Amino acid sequence: xxxxxxxxxxxxxxxxxxxxxxxxxxxxxxxxxxxxxxxxxxxxxxxxxxxxxxxxxxxxxxxxxxxxxxxxxxxxxxxxxxxxxxxxxxxxxxxxxxxxxxxxxxxxxxxxxxxxxxxxxxxxxxxxxxxxxxxxxxxxxxxxxxxxxxxxxxxxxxxxxxxxxxxxxxxxxxxxxxxxxxxxxxxxxxxxxxxxxxxxxxxxxxxxxxxxxxxxxxxxxxxxxxxxxxxxxxxxxxxxxxxxxxxxxxxxxxxxxxxxxxxxxxxxxxxxxxxxxxxxxxxxxxxxxxxx
Amino acid sequence: xxxxxxxxxxxxxxxxxxxxxxxxxxxxxxxxxxxxxxxxxxxxxxxxxxxxxxxxxxxxxxxxxxxxxxxxxxxxxxxxxxxxxxxxxxxxxxxxxxxxxxxxxxxxxxxxxxxxxxxxxxxxxxxxxxxxxxxxxxxxxxxxxxxxxxxxxxxxxxxxxxxxxxxxxxxxxxxxxxxxxxxxxxxxxxxxxxxxxxxxxxxxxxxxxxxxxxxxxxxxxxxxxxxxxxxxxxxxxxxxxxxxxxxxxxxxxxxxxxxxxxxxxxxxxxxxxxxxxxxxxxxxxxxxxxxxxxxxxxxxxxxxxxxxxxxxxxxxxxxxxxxxxxxxxxx
Numbered sequence: 001x002x003x004x005x006x007x008x009x010x011x012x013x014x015x016x017x018x019x020x021x022x023x024x025x026x027x028x029x030x031x032x033x034x035x036x037x038x039x040x041x042x043x044x045x046x047x048x049x050x051x052x053x054x055x056x057x058x059x060x061x062x063x064x065x066x067x068x069x070x071x072x073x074x075x076x077x078x079x080x081x082x083x084x085x086x087x088x089x090x091x092x093x094x095x096x097x098x099x100x101x102x103x104x105x106x107x108x109x110x111x112x113x114x115x116x117x118x119x120x121x122x123x124x125x126x127x128x129x130x131x132x133x134x135x136x137x138x139x140x141x142x143x144x145x146x147x148x149x150x151x152x153x154x155x156x157x158x159x160x161x162x163x164x165x166x167x168x169x170x171x172x173x174x175x176x177x178x179x180x181x182x183x184x185x186x187x188x189x190x191x192x193x194x195x196x197x198x199x200x201x202x203x204x205x206x207x208x209x210x211x212x213x214x215x216x217x218x219x220x221x222x223x224x225x226x227x228x229x230x231x232x233x234x235x236x237x238x239x240x241x242x243x244x245x246x247x248x249x250x251x252x253x254x255x256x257x258x259x260x261x262x263x264x265x266x267x268x269x270x271x272x273x274x275x276x277x278x279x280x281x282x283x284x285x286x287x288x289x290x291x292x
Numbered sequence: 293x294x295x296x297x298x299x300x301x302x303x304x305x306x307x308x309x310x311x312x313x314x315x316x317x318x319x320x321x322x323x324x325x326x327x328x329x330x331x332x333x334x335x336x337x338x339x340x341x342x343x344x345x346x347x348x349x350x351x352x353x354x355x356x357x358x359x360x361x362x363x364x365x366x367x368x369x370x371x372x373x374x375x376x377x378x379x380x381x382x383x384x385x386x387x388x389x390x391x392x393x394x395x396x397x398x399x400x401x402x403x404x405x406x407x408x409x410x411x412x413x414x415x416x417x418x419x420x421x422x423x424x425x426x427x428x429x430x431x432x433x434x435x436x437x438x439x440x441x442x443x444x445x446x447x448x449x450x451x452x453x454x455x456x457x458x459x460x461x462x463x464x465x466x467x468x469x470x471x472x473x474x475x476x477x478x479x480x481x482x483x484x485x486x487x488x489x490x491x492x493x494x495x496x497x498x499x500x501x502x503x504x505x506x507x508x509x510x511x512x513x514x515x516x517x518x519x520x521x522x523x524x525x526x527x528x529x530x531x532x533x534x535x536x537x538x539x540x541x542x543x544x545x546x547x548x549x550x551x552x553x554x555x556x557x558x559x560x561x562x563x564x565x566x567x568x569x570x571x572x573x574x575x576x577x578x579x580x581x582x583x584x585x586x587x588x589x590x591x592x593x594x595x596x597x598x599x600x601x602x603x604x605x606x607x608x609x610x611x612x613x614x615x616x617x618x619x620x621x622x623x
Contacts, residue, residue, distance in 0.1 A: 016425075019422050019425055019427070020427070022422060023419070023422055023423065023427065023433055026415075026419060026437070027433055027436045027437070029495075030436050030437055030439070030440060030495070030499060031436060032455075033440075033448075033451045033452065033455060033495065034439075036451065036454070036455055037451050037454075040454065048460060049460065052464055052465040052468045053455065053460075053461055053462060053464070053465040054465060102347075102348065105344050106344070106345055106348050109341040109342075109344050109345045110345070113337075113340075113341035115341060115342060121345065121349060124349075124352060124357075125348065125349075125352050127352075127356060127357075128352055128356045130552070130604065130608060131356060131360065131601065131604070132555060132556045132577070132597070132600045132601060132604050133556065134556070134558075134576075134577060134580045134581075134596075134597040134600050134601075135359070135360050135363050135597045135598065135600065135601045136355065136356065136359040136360065136363065137584075137597075138362070138363055138366060138375075138584060138590060138593065138594055138597070139358075139359040139362040139363060139366075140355070140359060142375060162351055162355050163355070165348055165351065165352075166352070169348065188337070191333070193333055193336055193337060193340075194336060194337055194340040194341060194344075195340070219442060222444070223443070223444030223445070223446075224444075225444065225445065225446050225558065225559035225562065226556075226558055226559065226577075226581075229581075230581070230585065240444050240446045240447075240559070243446050243447065243450060243563075244446050244449075244450075244559075244562055244563050247446075247449075247450045247453060247563060248562075248563070248566050256454050256460065259450060259454065260450075260451070260454060262450075263446075263447045263450040263451055264447075266444065266446065266447055267442075267443050267444065267447045270442045270443065270444070271439070271442055271443070273442070274439055274442035278435060278438075281442065282438065282503060285441065285500060285503065286503065286504060286507060
């Protein structure tokens with residue numbers, strides 16, 4: 001709405017001071033956990049025990065980071081987060097690329113090649129955005145077991161592609177309906193076929209929506225825990241599962257500095273993307289929110 | 293057609309002849325023109341789209357609908373460690389409803405879901421209205437409010453687990469500052485542990501709600517507001533009587549998303565409290581996971597999964613019905 005209506009000319013209204021104070025306080029509340037995580041991760045355990053949460057690190061050390069990366073114990077093994085971080089990388093890249101490409105083709109069909117019942121098909125696909133995944137994991141576990149894909153990265157990639165398609169299709173379909181039908185139809189009159197139109201007209205227009213879709217899928221898949229913990233087994237565990245195991249290990253002294261370093265390591269890729277391409281991230285969030 | 297490199301054109305290539313563009317525009321969308329000349333081409337155009345879509349349709353039929361049906365059937369069997377496909381009626385549901393831990397989970401979902409949604413809505417809407425007052429550095433503030441959404445719930449849980457831990461976290465900090473009577477041990481208090489999940493959940497998701505409301509506020513029609521101001525309405529009245537009611541569709545989306553996050557909430561609870569102390573902060577998602585995968589009670593796990601699905605449907609269906617009804621009345 002019209003924000004300029006609320007500005008009083010010439011002086012700073014007391015109301016503005018209240019508003020700014022509130023906004024800054026809330027900003028501090030959102031930032032506090034990040035500050036605590038960062039400072040804790042470079043503190044020594046001694047300072048953690050004697051000092052308090054908001055203290056500045058007296059003698060910053062990266063020892064906790066090194067341990068979190070390559071020496072901390074996550075359950076039975078003590079190799080740090082590194083192997084699991086790479087598991088996540090190996091999982092997320094193919095899953096994002098393939099689910100986005102399929103979503104793009106699906107969206108193109110649903111937006112421009114309407115056939116009888118295309119609405120029913122679209123609605124039926126969208127159900128995949130809404131279901132709680134608990135309701136499919138038991139049969140999925142059985143199927144992956146039978147296909148010899150249980151506890152493998154390939155299995156996880158497959159699962160993420162299958163349950164990501166609903167969202168990617170939604171993104172692309174909603175974007176492609178804004179491409180004028182005239183454009184597609186003119187190309188058809190010129191004799192361009194289905195794939196030719198996709199390659200020459202639709203795909204070149206798709207860069208922004210591919211960005212949104214990549215970032216959304218990357219965040220979803222990187223941050224996933226349920227599929228990772230159920231289908232990842234010991235070998236293909238993604239970094240979220242390893243982090244959880246690290247944080248919830250009940251034996252020995254809890255090394256909060258290592259835990260916080262590990263949490264930041266697990267969060268770095270998505271945080272980096274948020275910093276670099278925040279606008280696409282937000283667009284993905286809001287586009288996803290419209291339908292689910 | 294000229295050859296265009298794949299990623300070079302950001303603007304659409306112009307229709308090749310103006311005349312062709314016009315004819316096509318006359319009956320756009322509903323029935324695209326057939327490709328002239330080639331019968332093979334026409335045939336390909338009729339079947340290729342369906343062919344491209346069919347793997348997705350099959351996958352969705354099998355992995356969504358088929359799997360839901362399988363889980364439903366599994367919940368009607370005696371399956372324990374291994375699936376057993378002999379029909380056994382509704383015994384698993386009877387057992388489920390006899391387990392006290394299930395009701396603890398369900399009640400916790402109610403508490404968490406209710407408070408999570410309430411606080412996210414209240415904070416998100418308030419922040420959006422404040423940010424809507426032509427604020428300097430709005431972009432930076434928005435980015436700060438929104439970054440938790442990029443984090444995994446596991447990371448959020450780990451961070452808050454450390455902050456809320458009574459021995460070294462917030463409580464100790466307050467003691468150091470001289471508030472020696474301050475106690476905040478909800479994390480290890482079985483009566484209060486579920487509320488720590490609310491704290492972390494609201495921290496993670498309220499900024500996102502703010503972003504949705506802010507987008508909604510920006511699309512409210514200025515002229516109505518100016519008219520109200522001319523009539524002498526105060527700013528709070530304008531927001532309360534005009535602006536907020538017009539955000540109805542945004543409320544629906546926000547509710548939909550938040551309810552969805554709450555019902556499937558699993559990772560946050562796992563990382564923050566692991567359902568504890570004891571089973572005091574258990575939620576259905578954790579119940580389902582533990583009975584299915586660590587206790588070898590597949591049938592019971594399936595029954596609890598079906599109850600989760602039923603909860604999602606019970607929330608989503610009325611919301612979507614109301615939303616489409618609202619849309620029809622031009623809201």
